Amino acid sequence: MSDYKPRSVDEIAQCVAQDIEEGMYVNLGIGQPTRVADFLPKDKDIFLHSENGVLGMGPAPDEGQEDGDLINAGKQYITLLKGGSYFHHGDSFAMIRGGHIDLCVLGAFEVAENGDIANWFLGRPNDIPAVGGAMDLAVGAKQVYVIMDHVSKNGEPKIVKTLKFPITGERCVNRIYTDLAVIDVTEQGLVVREMVAGLTLEQLQTKTGPKLIDKTQ
Amino acid sequence: MLNKVTDSAIDAMSNINDGATILIGGFGLAGQPAQLIDALIARNAKNLTIVSNNAGNGEAGLALLLKSGCVRKIICSFPRQNDSHIFDDLYRAGKIELEVVPQGTLAARMQAGGGGLGAIYTPTAYGTLLAEGKETRVIDGKNYVLEYPIKADFALIKAFKGDRWGNLIYRKAARNFGPIMAAASNHTIAQVSEVVELGTLDPEHIITPGIFVHEVVCIQGEAS
Numbered sequence: 001m002s003d004y005k006p007r008s009v010d011e012i013a014q015c016v017a018q019d020i021e022e023g024m025y026v027n028l029g030i031g032q033p034t035r036v037a038d039f040l041p042k043d044k045d046i047f048l049h050s051e052n053g054v055l056g057m058g059p060a061p062d063e064g065q066e067d068g069d070l071i072n073a074g075k076q077y078i079t080l081l082k083g084g085s086y087f088h089h090g091d092s093f094a095m096i097r098g099g100h101i102d103l104c105v106l107g108a109f110e111v112a113e114n115g116d117i118a119n120w121f122l123g124r125p126n127d128i129p130a131v132g133g134a135m136d137l138a139v140g141a142k143q144v145y146v147i148m149d150h151v152s153k154n155g156e157p158k159i160v161k162t163l164k165f166p167i168t169g170e171r172c173v174n175r176i177y178t179d180l181a182v183i184d185v186t187e188q189g190l191v192v193r194e195m196v197a198g199l200t201l202e203q204l205q206t207k208t209g210p211k212l213i214d215k216t217q
Numbered sequence: 218m219l220n221k222v223t224d225s226a227i228d229a230m231s232n233i234n235d236g237a238t239i240l241i242g243g244f245g246l247a248g249q250p251a252q253l254i255d256a257l258i259a260r261n262a263k264n265l266t267i268v269s270n271n272a273g274n275g276e277a278g279l280a281l282l283l284k285s286g287c288v289r290k291i292i293c294s295f296p297r298q299n300d301s302h303i304f305d306d307l308y309r310a311g312k313i314e315l316e317v318v319p320q321g322t323l324a325a326r327m328q329a330g331g332g333g334l335g336a337i338y339t340p341t342a343y344g345t346l347l348a349e350g351k352e353t354r355v356i357d358g359k360n361y362v363l364e365y366p367i368k369a370d371f372a373l374i375k376a377f378k379g380d381r382w383g384n385l386i387y388r389k390a391a392r393n394f395g396p397i398m399a400a401a402s403n404h405t406i407a408q409v410s411e412v413v414e415l416g417t418l419d420p421e422h423i424i425t426p427g428i429f430v431h432e433v434v435c436i437q438g439e440a441s
Contacts, residue, residue, distance in 0.1 A: 051320065052244040053390050068247060069391040075245040075298075086389055088396045088424075089244075090328050093321030097341060121346070128308055129317045130297035131347065136321035139340045170344045170360075 004198030006179035012147055014039045016105055016177050019145075020046055024102040025095070027051065027137060030074040032147050033105040049101055051133040053092045056084025073133065096133065096140040104141035106134070108148045108173075109165045110158050113210035115173040115185040117146065118165035131168075138169025150178035151207050159183070159190065160209040180204060183212070191215050220381045222412050222433045226256035229406045229432045233262050233371055240327065240367075240398040241269040241279060242374035245298075248391035250375040250408045251278045252436045257373065258282055264289045268327070268367060270320065270394060272296035272304035283307055290314035292367070294323050317347060322364055324397055330368035331400030331429075337364050372402035376425070379409040380416075383430030384423045392424065399429040406432045 007015070009032055017039035020026060027049045028034050037059070040046050048057040050072040057072060058079035066077040080086075095101055108119040120134045121127065138144060148158055159176060175193075176183045181204055184191040191213045195204060201214050223229050230253075233239070239257070243249030258281060265288050272293050273280030280303040282288060291313060296304050307313040318326065319341045329337045338361035342348045352363035374395040377388035385407055387395055399405045407425075412435045 050390075052247070053393050067389065069389040071245065071247050071390055075247075080389075086387075086392055088392050089320070089324035089394050090397050093324050097321055097339065123346075126309065128297040128305060128315075129346075130295045131317055131319050131342075132295040133320040135319040135342045135345060135347065139343070140321075166346050167344060 004196050006150075007196060008179075009035060010039075012177050012179060015182060016145060016147060017041070020103065022046065025049055025055070025100060027096070027101050027104040027141060029104065029106040029134075029137065030132075031107050033107055034072075034074060034076075036105055049092075049095060050078070051092050051096060051137070053087050053089060054078070054080065054084065055087070055095075056081040058084070093133070093136055096136045099140060099142055101137075101141045103143045103145060104137045105145045105147060106137060108146045108158070110160050110163050111146055111148070111173050111176055111185070112160055112163050113185070113190050115171040116163050117144070117168050117173050118163045120168045121166050123166050134168050138172045143174045144172045145175045145177060146173050147177050150180040157207055157209040180207065189213050221383045221427070221431060222379075222381050222435060224435070226252050226408065226434045226436070227259060229253070229434050230256045230260040232404065233257065233260055235263045236265070237262060237371055238266040238268065238369040240369045240372040240374075240394075240402055241267055242372070242393065242395045242398050243279070244270050244390070244393040246274055246278065248375050248387070248393045248395055249278050250373045253373040253375075253406060253408050253434065254278045254282050258285045258287070261285070261287060263287055266290045266292065268292045268323070268369060270294050270323065271298060272301055272315075274298060275300045276303070280304065283313065288313060290316065292316040292318060292323070294318055294320040319347060323367075324394065326364055326367040327394070327397045327401040330366035331397065334366060336366065338362065339364055367401060369402040370404065372398040372405040374398050374405065374407050376407050376409050378411045378413050378418065379407055379430070379433040380413050380418055380427070381433070382415060383407070383427030383433055384418050385409065385425040385430060386418055386422060387424055396425045396429075399425045404432075405430045406434060408434045408436050410436060
């Protein structure tokens with residue numbers, strides 16, 4: 001039994017940030033994906049889009065500088081970078097659906113091996129459905145990366161053959177970053193690009209629904 | 218001399234009657250026309266259908282409108298939030314009808330309504346619960362869902378500055394749904410923090426032209 005240490009939320013966010021290139025227009029979903037912003041390389045121009053109508057989103061304001069009219073999609077206070085812009089929801093979702101956003105990073109309950117994603121609604125009896133921009137982002141962004149734990153709190157795989165939760169979008173996920181590995185969704189299947197040190201493919205496979213293809217070398 | 222500016226938010230509500238469909242601007246509290254909503258609560262029209270991105274936060278604005286019992290149905294993208302307990306309780310008690318619409322589809326349906334289109338095909342929500350029972354179509358190899366326009370009797374929106382012709386500019390991300398809702402309603406009421414002389418707003422920078430706005434209510438001392 002080999003010994004390995006799962007990645008922290010910040011370490012996963014760092015992995016994603018490393019893969020974002022200069023000039024990309026990027027939407028970071030609510031929650032864990034927002035953390036990616038903290039690790040983006042400062043020497044590159046990367047444009048963060050927030051679907052409530054902001055392009056060129058900057059970091060959180062200093063204390064006392066918060067402005068109720070300047071928030072992100074998670075309703076947190078933000079700032080605007082020089083060169084940033086504001087626009088209405090029609091333009092904002094034209095950017096998303098029209099394929100102008102290069103990359104969207106989303107959280108997920110589950111991802112299927114064909115790239116289907118479930119991240120909007122668990123569908124339990126007392127749950128209130130709320131979708132926001134999740135379905136627009138899933139189908140519209142050129143690339144969709146998912147950040148999530150590799151298994152659920154009960155230890156069940158979150159990467160599955162077919163979704164058990166209600167679907168958000170069909171065949172839209174391109175890459176999955178978990179606390180254990182980075183996995184590409186391809187025509188051939190799920191390709192493991194990278195794993196945490198000490199973890200074997202056999203171990204990873206036991207925590208994953210569909211068959212994995214090893215390309216870590 | 219045409220003057221769309223009125224002093225009283227209460228007077229601006231005088232044509233809103235039972236059963237009206239009303240678009241209410243804002244994303245969370247940013248751009249939510251709080252003073253107009255207060256006046257709408259005072260109007261006490263019943264059986265309203267409200268279209269707004271969220272279903273109210275805390276104990277203010279839209280949340281209080283829901284609490285007042287005037288709303289029969291809400292059409293929104295994201296009702297459930299940390300502080301949406303007023304909506305949550307009404308919904309779970311079966312006292313309010315909910316139609317969940319993806320955020321971009323909500324915008325697009327109102328744009329279709331304001332722009333006179335009969336319907337739109339959107340790729341969003343294809344294959345999901347939110348497209349169940351809806352017509353679909355393959356266009357150029359891609360799947361789309363048919364969605365119908367949203368057009369309303371009234372829109373209540375918040376802008377930053379306006380003039381007596383109803384031209385508006387907004388402030389930062391508070392713009393959100395304002396310009397789209399203004400176009401999608403038969404009677405748009407905008408609350409502004411400042412009314413300026415005609416000609417003061419740079420025509421290159423006017424976001425909502427006055428043709429879409431019917432009344433401008435100046436909220437004095439409104440801190441933006």
